[in-house]
Amino acid sequence: MRPRLSLPTRIFLFSFAAVCIVAGGGFWTLNQAIRGKIKDRLKESFQMSGKLLDDVAARYRRRSIQMLSVLSENAGLKAALGLLREVPQDQKESVQIRKTIEATLFEIGRGLEYQLMLVTDSSGRPVAGTVNRLWGTIPVEPLPASFDPSPLIEVQGALYEATTVPINLGTENLGSLTVAREFDIASWSPSGKTVLLEKGTVLRSTFPASVLPEVQSQLRSKCSAGQDSCELTVSGENYLVLPLDRTDWAADEKLYGFQSLDAAMKDFTRDFVGLFLWIGFAGVTGALMLGYVGSRSVSKPITDLILRLKESQNRGRLPSDFPTDSAIDEVNLLASAMNEAAQALAVSNEQLDRANLEFLETMARALDARDPYTAGHSDRVSANSTAIAQAMGLPDKEVEIIRIGAKMHDIGKIGIRDTVLQKRGPLNEEEFALIKLHPQIGKRILEKVGSFQEYLPIVELHHEDFDGRGYPYGLRGEQIPLGVRIVHVADVYDAVTSDRAYRAAMAPERVLEILMGGSGTQFDPAVVDIFLCLLRERQTLDRLLTEVQSETCYGQPIRS
Amino acid sequence: MPPPVPFAASLNQLKQRFEPGLVIIPVGSTVSFPNEDPIFHNVFSLSPARQFDLGYYPAGETRELKFDQAGIVQVYCHLHSDMNAAIVVVPTPWYTQPDEHASFSFSTVPAGSYTVVVWHKSAGFFRRKVQVSDQSPVALSFEIPIQEAPSQ
Numbered sequence: 001m002r003p004r005l006s007l008p009t010r011i012f013l014f015s016f017a018a019v020c021i022v023a024g025g026g027f028w029t030l031n032q033a034i035r036g037k038i039k040d041r042l043k044e045s046f047q048m049s050g051k052l053l054d055d056v057a058a059r060y061r062r063r064s065i066q067m068l069s070v071l072s073e074n075a076g077l078k079a080a081l082g083l084l085r086e087v088p089q090d091q092k093e094s095v096q097i098r099k100t101i102e103a104t105l106f107e108i109g110r111g112l113e114y115q116l117m118l119v120t121d122s123s124g125r126p127v128a129g130t131v132n133r134l135w136g137t138i139p140v141e142p143l144p145a146s147f148d149p150s151p152l153i154e155v156q157g158a159l160y161e162a163t164t165v166p167i168n169l170g171t172e173n174l175g176s177l178t179v180a181r182e183f184d185i186a187s188w189s190p191s192g193k194t195v196l197l198e199k200g201t202v203l204r205s206t207f208p209a210s211v212l213p214e215v216q217s218q219l220r221s222k223c224s225a226g227q228d229s230c231e232l233t234v235s236g237e238n239y240l241v242l243p244l245d246r247t248d249w250a251a252d253e254k255l256y257g258f259q260s261l262d263a264a265m266k267d268f269t270r271d272f273v274g275l276f277l278w279i280g281f282a283g284v285t286g287a288l289m290l291g292y293v294g295s296r297s298v299s300k301p302i303t304d305l306i307l308r309l310k311e312s313q314n315r316g317r318l319p320s321d322f323p324t325d326s327a328i329d330e331v332n333l334l335a336s337a338m339n340e341a342a343q344a345l346a347v348s349n350e351q352l353d354r355a356n357l358e359f360l361e362t363m364a365r366a367l368d369a370r371d372p373y374t375a376g377h378s379d380r381v382s383a384n385s386t387a388i389a390q391a392m393g394l395p396d397k398e399v400e401i402i403r404i405g406a407k408m409h410d411i412g413k414i415g416i417r418d419t420v421l422q423k424r425g426p427l428n429e430e431e432f433a434l435i436k437l438h439p440q441i442g443k444r445i446l447e448k449v450g451s452f453q454e455y456l457p458i459v460e461l462h463h464e465d466f467d468g469r470g471y472p473y474g475l476r477g478e479q480i481p482l483g484v485r486i487v488h489v490a491d492v493y494d495a496v497t498s499d500r501a502y503r504a505a506m507a508p509e510r511v512l513e514i515l516m517g518g519s520g521t522q523f524d525p526a527v528v529d530i531f532l533c534l535l536r537e538r539q540t541l542d543r544l545l546t547e548v549q550s551e552t553c554y555g556q557p558i559r560s
Numbered sequence: 561m562p563p564p565v566p567f568a569a570s571l572n573q574l575k576q577r578f579e580p581g582l583v584i585i586p587v588g589s590t591v592s593f594p595n596e597d598p599i600f601h602n603v604f605s606l607s608p609a610r611q612f613d614l615g616y617y618p619a620g621e622t623r624e625l626k627f628d629q630a631g632i633v634q635v636y637c638h639l640h641s642d643m644n645a646a647i648v649v650v651p652t653p654w655y656t657q658p659d660e661h662a663s664f665s666f667s668t669v670p671a672g673s674y675t676v677v678v679w680h681k682s683a684g685f686f687r688r689k690v691q692v693s694d695q696s697p698v699a700l701s702f703e704i705p706i707q708e709a710p711s712q
């Protein structure tokens with residue numbers, strides 16, 4: 001299901017989300033860029049220090065070779081080695097010669113910084129060696145069975161960086177002299193970790209032993225030969241790994257330096273974290289405010305419009321005066337379109353009302369015309385009612401309601417049988433009861449049409465008497481609307497001034513009598529007064545009204 | 561086998577070398593070690609056949625030693641580690657050093673059964689039995705594997 005969100009929420013969310021995404025993306029990119037830069041820097045410094053260390057090591061090795069060249073030019077050593085060849089290995093002399101060589105090593109090694117010295121014969125078999133311990137220099141015992149003069153050697157479980165030179169006598173080789181110092185793996189990457197790999201197996205490392213299998217397998221899979229760097233993750237920490245080149249080493253042995261990227265990143269960002277957080281906070285706040293203002297500026301005119309529409313819904317009318325001065329063109333277009341629609345609707349409603357009205361008026365006239373005696377009744381009642389209302393100074397709108405209402409006041413008679421309606425003779429009780437139903441029937445007919453609500457009281461109540469003796473409800477006095485009271489007088493007047501099947505039109509004296517006599521009982525006296533005045537003004541009853549002294553019908557007090 | 565005839569040989573120290581590098585003498589011979597360099601030398605040997613240390617002596621002086629035991633005597637100088645010579649003390653009258661073509665011959669050996677011993681200072685000893693007759697000379701050849709010293 002699609003979430004339903006209000007326009008402002010939608011706009012707000014989208015603009016806010018966009019800003020957040022841009023800001024987030026920016027941060028991410030920045031972070032990546034910084035990470036990349038740091039990586040480069042790290043690599044650079046790493047390579048530089050690696051080169052430096054290698055240079056130092058190479059220099060050390062050169063110096064060792066120079067030193068060895070001097071040391072190996074020892075006549076005693078040479079004489080002993082030369083002698084060793086001529087005596088069988090297991091003889092007493094052999095042991096003695098080895099001791100002699102050992103003593104020579106003690107002698108020449110004194111004061112030098114080497115931790116291991118080793119002499120081999122011409123076939124590479126070690127013949128004597130000395131090693132430095134905390135408590136002093138001691139002979140290497142037992143001697144290793146064989147010795148491979150590589151730059152990295154393992155003697156009695158310890159790893160040494162070794163330099164070896166041959167001991168020559170002229171063009172003849174007598175053996176070799178090796179000096180070595182213990183290989184300190186930690187010195188190679190003081191700020192990080194170091195791993196020494198021999199044929200893919202970790203030989204030495206500054207990592208704790210528990211993570212070594214992980215380090216070894218990752219080094220094998222991710223850091224192939226020839227790469228100038230690679231990245232590993234050990235125990236959740238990211239490392240930049242660089243092979244530390246040792247120019248004098250064999251290909252089997254590889255030294256890898258590890259520098260923690262995370263630590264470097266942390267080091268770098270520590271100073272900026274506060275600033276970053278501030279920028280982030282300001283960015284989010286700015287995005288919130290912009291989003292809010294933006295959504296408000298877009299949705300306000302529309303929500304205003306909706307509010308006005310709702311109001312008009314409550315009032316039941318669609319106004320055609322929506323403001324078209326909004327800052328948003330589209331909203332103005334919408335408002336003017338609605339105005340046009342409202343106008344068109346009003347016009348068509350009006351036309352519909354008029355058609356309804358005309359139809360009903362026609363019905364009323366047709367009803368009147370069924371009986372020659374009542375023909376024109378509705379029109380006449382309407383005309384007189386209108387005249388009275390105008391004379392009483394009612395507003396035009398009410399006068400209009402009275403005019404139309406009066407035309408339709410007897411519409412309910414549609415529902416009364418002709419035999420009753422056109423009976424020429426006094427009505428019995430049952431027939432009169434039927435006749436008395438016509439106001440309510442009329443009301444029911446008209447109430448179906450929404451715009452005719454204002455005519456209902458005239459139709460329903462035009463037989464209510466001022467003293468409460470009328471029908472159908474027996475309302476009295478002010479309970480009956482003024483318009484109804486007016487129509488009541490005009491109705492009765494027309495009835496008595498018209499011929500009926502059962503009697504002729506009454507004489508003017510009789511009519512006057514009925515009007516004046518009914519004033520205060522059947523009729524509203526104020527209405528009767530005005531009507532009589534009107535009648536006098538029309539000079540219809542001029543001569544009979546001499547005793548009713550009045551200059552003008554207008555200006556009479558209105559009791560409504 | 562007639563006894564070898566001793567004689568007096570000389571091993572000079574010249575231009576910081578022993579000259580000649582190889583001296584072959586019969587048992588009982590004497591060798592003098594004259595220093596003909598303008599510098600000191602200190603000639604010594606650790607070889608069991610004749611261990612000695614002649615000490616420092618300057619130019620113009622000499623020392624003399626008698627060699628009574630057969631064997632190889634490697635001679636060095638304490639001051640100059642590259643100086644080396646070998647004195648081969650032989651218990652037989654028949655001894656020789658191959659010429660520049662690596663060939664050697666003996667002409668005065670009577671018929672009989674012998675062992676020919678060849679020694680090279682780095683390759684060591686090589687032995688072979690040989691039957692010498694009166695009629696025709698015996699041809700012998702030895703393959704001596706020699707390792708060149710690696711350069712520094």
